[in-house]
Amino acid sequence: MNIEKILKRKYILASKSARRIKLLEQIGLNFKSVDSNFDELELSYHNPVKLVLHNSENKAGIVAKKFSNEIVIGADTIVVLKKKILNKPANLKEAALYLRELSGNVHTVYTGICVIDTGQNKKITGVEKTQVHFREIPKNEINYYVKTYKPLDKAGAYGIQDDFGCLFIDKIAGDYYNVVGLPLVNLYNILKRL
Numbered sequence: 001m002n003i004e005k006i007l008k009r010k011y012i013l014a015s016k017s018a019r020r021i022k023l024l025e026q027i028g029l030n031f032k033s034v035d036s037n038f039d040e041l042e043l044s045y046h047n048p049v050k051l052v053l054h055n056s057e058n059k060a061g062i063v064a065k066k067f068s069n070e071i072v073i074g075a076d077t078i079v080v081l082k083k084k085i086l087n088k089p090a091n092l093k094e095a096a097l098y099l100r101e102l103s104g105n106v107h108t109v110y111t112g113i114c115v116i117d118t119g120q121n122k123k124i125t126g127v128e129k130t131q132v133h134f135r136e137i138p139k140n141e142i143n144y145y146v147k148t149y150k151p152l153d154k155a156g157a158y159g160i161q162d163d164f165g166c167l168f169i170d171k172i173a174g175d176y177y178n179v180v181g182l183p184l185v186n187l188y189n190i191l192k193r194l
Contacts, residue, residue, distance in 0.1 A: 052112025
């Protein structure tokens with residue numbers, strides 16, 4: 001399928017995430033955002049690939065039932081450190097704890113994607129994995145970040161984009177946009193297959 005056809009199709013993002021909305025706007029998709037209201041599984045120890053696929057498929061599936069000729073995009077992102085899943089922190093104390101655990105370590109960000117073409121009743125899923133290397137973060141920087149940015153809406157309690165959290169990262173191996181919350185190349189390759 002050519003790029004013009006991909007961009008002209010009608011898409012539904014099964015999320016109200018400001019970061020995901022911005023990323024889809026960045027690549028020029030014709031979409032609207034609809035919250036799935038799905039309660040994500042948030043387990044500390046679980047197979048990360050199965051978890052992000054479960055959550056993304058449920059988000060997309062719930063929203064797809066409301067539409068008949070659109071393409072629905074669902075996604076779920078988690079942070080995994082030494083087999084432990086760091087979900088969105090429950091409070092600022094837990095956010096600071098997550099950042100202390102991530103400090104000086106390498107963690108993996110997984111995003112599951114589920115795309116459903118409601119007109120053709122076709123579903124394609126995918127998973128992206130990116131390694132993120134954190135530098136040693138002093139306690140005063142963690143406290144400043146948590147107090148100032150209140151990262152309660154972010155898996156792992158940090159954002160790689162548009163705030164102070166980017167300064168925690170030494171390097172990444174993999175897709176930057178995956179760490180933001182939506183691996184765009186992986187998504188684009190799925191859209192080309194529909």
